[in-house]
Amino acid sequence: MSFTVRKDESSGIVVLGVDGQLIVGNRHELKSKVMDALDAGDTRFIVDFGNTGYIDSSGLGVLVSLAKKVREAGGDLVLAGLNEDLRTLFELTKLDTLFQIRDSIEDAVTAF
Amino acid sequence: MSFTVRKDESSGIVVLGVDGQLIVGNRHELKSKVMDALDAGDTRFIVDFGNTGYIDSSGLGVLVSLAKKVREAGGDLVLAGLNEDLRTLFELTKLDTLFQIRDSIEDAVTAF
Amino acid sequence: MATRHVELSLRVPTALDVVEEAVDLVARHCVASGVSPRAARVRLRVALCEALANAIVYGNELDPSKRVDVRVRVSGVGVTMDVTDEGGGFDPSVVPDPTTADRLMETDGRGLFLIRQLADEVSHNERGNAICMIMRHH
Amino acid sequence: MATRHVELSLRVPTALDVVEEAVDLVARHCVASGVSPRAARVRLRVALCEALANAIVYGNELDPSKRVDVRVRVSGVGVTMDVTDEGGGFDPSVVPDPTTADRLMETDGRGLFLIRQLADEVSHNERGNAICMIMRHH
Ligand SMILES: Nc1ncnc2c1ncn2[C@@H]1O[C@H](COP(=O)(O)OP(=O)(O)O)[C@@H](O)[C@H]1O
Numbered sequence: 276m277s278f279t280v281r282k283d284e285s286s287g288i289v290v291l292g293v294d295g296q297l298i299v300g301n302r303h304e305l306k307s308k309v310m311d312a313l314d315a316g317d318t319r320f321i322v323d324f325g326n327t328g329y330i331d332s333s334g335l336g337v338l339v340s341l342a343k344k345v346r347e348a349g350g351d352l353v354l355a356g357l358n359e360d361l362r363t364l365f366e367l368t369k370l371d372t373l374f375q376i377r378d379s380i381e382d383a384v385t386a387f
Numbered sequence: 388m389s390f391t392v393r394k395d396e397s398s399g400i401v402v403l404g405v406d407g408q409l410i411v412g413n414r415h416e417l418k419s420k421v422m423d424a425l426d427a428g429d430t431r432f433i434v435d436f437g438n439t440g441y442i443d444s445s446g447l448g449v450l451v452s453l454a455k456k457v458r459e460a461g462g463d464l465v466l467a468g469l470n471e472d473l474r475t476l477f478e479l480t481k482l483d484t485l486f487q488i489r490d491s492i493e494d495a496v497t498a499f
Numbered sequence: 500m501a502t503r504h505v506e507l508s509l510r511v512p513t514a515l516d517v518v519e520e521a522v523d524l525v526a527r528h529c530v531a532s533g534v535s536p537r538a539a540r541v542r543l544r545v546a547l548c549e550a551l552a553n554a555i556v557y558g559n560e561l562d563p564s565k566r567v568d569v570r571v572r573v574s575g576v577g578v579t580m581d582v583t584d585e586g587g588g589f590d591p592s593v594v595p596d597p598t599t600a601d602r603l604m605e606t607d608g609r610g611l612f613l614i615r616q617l618a619d620e621v622s623h624n625e626r627g628n629a630i631c632m633i634m635r636h637h
Numbered sequence: 638m639a640t641r642h643v644e645l646s647l648r649v650p651t652a653l654d655v656v657e658e659a660v661d662l663v664a665r666h667c668v669a670s671g672v673s674p675r676a677a678r679v680r681l682r683v684a685l686c687e688a689l690a691n692a693i694v695y696g697n698e699l700d701p702s703k704r705v706d707v708r709v710r711v712s713g714v715g716v717t718m719d720v721t722d723e724g725g726g727f728d729p730s731v732v733p734d735p736t737t738a739d740r741l742m743e744t745d746g747r748g749l750f751l752i753r754q755l756a757d758e759v760s761h762n763e764r765g766n767a768i769c770m771i772m773r774h775h
């Protein structure tokens with residue numbers, strides 16, 4: 276379970292990879308990684324769920340909280356790589372109306 | 388968990404592969420596979436533990452029982468491919484004195 | 500497939516960093532007992548994760564002297580998971596819907612809602628410190 | 638590594654075909670709790686497998702209305718596994734050594750011996766229907 280941070284070469288967008296779970300026990304790590312990047316001046320973020328197992332309500336909550344902060348800074352946080360089961364979690368909670376959700380990172384890059 | 392039976396091409400020796408466990412729940416399968424081959428006239432057997440997880444005392448017991456029957460028929464049953472942990476089980480129970488134990492199937496073929 | 504299954508109980512310490520381990524253990528057990536890997540991957544894991552987090556945070560109030568008990572039974576019909584904490588309980592009927600427009604931007608309050616959406620049946624004991632979730636095989 | 642671990646209990650039906658599943662579940666849990674995979678692969682698995690088989694065959698005499706209870710605790714010192722059946726028990730002090738020349742060709746009688754060789758400490762309750770095995774981290 277770990278989070279990776281990299282910059283997309285051509286666009287300069289920050290891509291955060293969620294490897295494993297995004298849940299109550301580790302969501303603070305993701306939050307601090309995004310906050311660090313915001314402090315460093317980044318405002319465009321993609322969260323890549325291609326290697327994610329599951330997300331709980333705390334994980335959804337931290338995404339909401341981060342999206343608020345990123346938008347306040349004039350940027351956006353776009354979600355990518357969600358499989359059908361993970362996407363269902365966003366649909367059930369109606370958070371699919373709050374986030375831009377794209378199939379792949381390449382698609383997500385064009386969402387900004 | 389399954390047992391495979393094949394004949395070594397050049398020697399005609401029956402090679403039994405133990406994939407998974409050889410334990411109380413499945414030892415009868417191994418027994419009947421060897422008994423079938425004995426009935427068909429085979430007397431030389433190698434049991435290949437290269438893909439084996441663990442062996443319990445029932446598994447050891449079935450090997451003892453089969454070795455007796457095979458030797459009564461004038462043949463032998465040689466063990467191969469045991470890792471260090473599995474070999475320890477034979478050493479602890481002194482069954483390493485009862486069986487020919489060889490590192491590889493190629494070595495075991497030369498034991499007859 | 501054997502109809503009689505191993506029944507699993509876990510005694511979980513009041514610590515959020517063991518939730519993932521407990522959830523994994525239960526999910527793998529359920530798959531070994533015939534639950535579809537697909538159902539176990541997200542649906543079952545998320546429901547159990549929510550129930551455990553609530554038991555640890557709200558039930559046991561992070562008190563390390565307390566424990567959470569989990570009991571899992573797999574039958575031909577489905578999986579039954581009971582999660583019991585040592586807290587005073589709560590009234591599950593007053594938890595609001597987190598999907599209304601005014602609550603959509605909230606960071607909390609989606610746990611019980613998700614459990615109710617993901618499980619086929621959810622019930623609580625009278626005190627409110629035990630939740631029972633049933634997920635039927637589909 | 639967290640010092641407080643999930644404590645595992647299993648209620649196992651009296652059926653030999655679930656032994657492997659129960660053993661796997663315990664072994665994976667132990668590894669997740671910090672036991673070395675090497676120790677879990679054969680040593681722990683064989684010891685537990687023997688105890689379960691004895692509980693099912695001799696303790697519960699294959700009576701499907703009976704159950705075997707397994708309790709597993711991992712601490713900083715090692716793993717403690719208790720296996721309890723519903724039988725009348727036995728006297729473990731009279732079980733003979735299976736490695737003597739006259740017994741070497743026997744097909745049975747190596748279970749308890751292996752448990753004693755593989756575990757660091759083995760004890761039984763007075764009735765003889767419960768065995769406690771301790772395997773220390775090395
Ligand atoms: N086991 C429990 N013991 C006491 N209160 C609980 C328990 N589970 C849930 N609650 C209460 O129900 C509320 C809603 O829980 P939930 O829907 O999971 O959202 P969240 O955990 O994000 O607040 C919690 O804020 C808490 O007050």
Ligand SMILES: Nc1ncnc2c1ncn2[C@@H]1O[C@H](COP(=O)(O)OP(=O)(O)O)[C@@H](O)[C@H]1O
Pocket residue numbers: 444687691692695696697722724726727732744745746747748749750765766
């Ligand atoms: N849980 C138990 N309840 C009753 N008797 C037992 C139990 N475990 C072991 N025994 C007795 O101890 C004997 C030796 O057991 P063991 O060393 O495992 O060898 P085996 O199972 O091959 O006979 C058994 O034959 C049985 O009589």
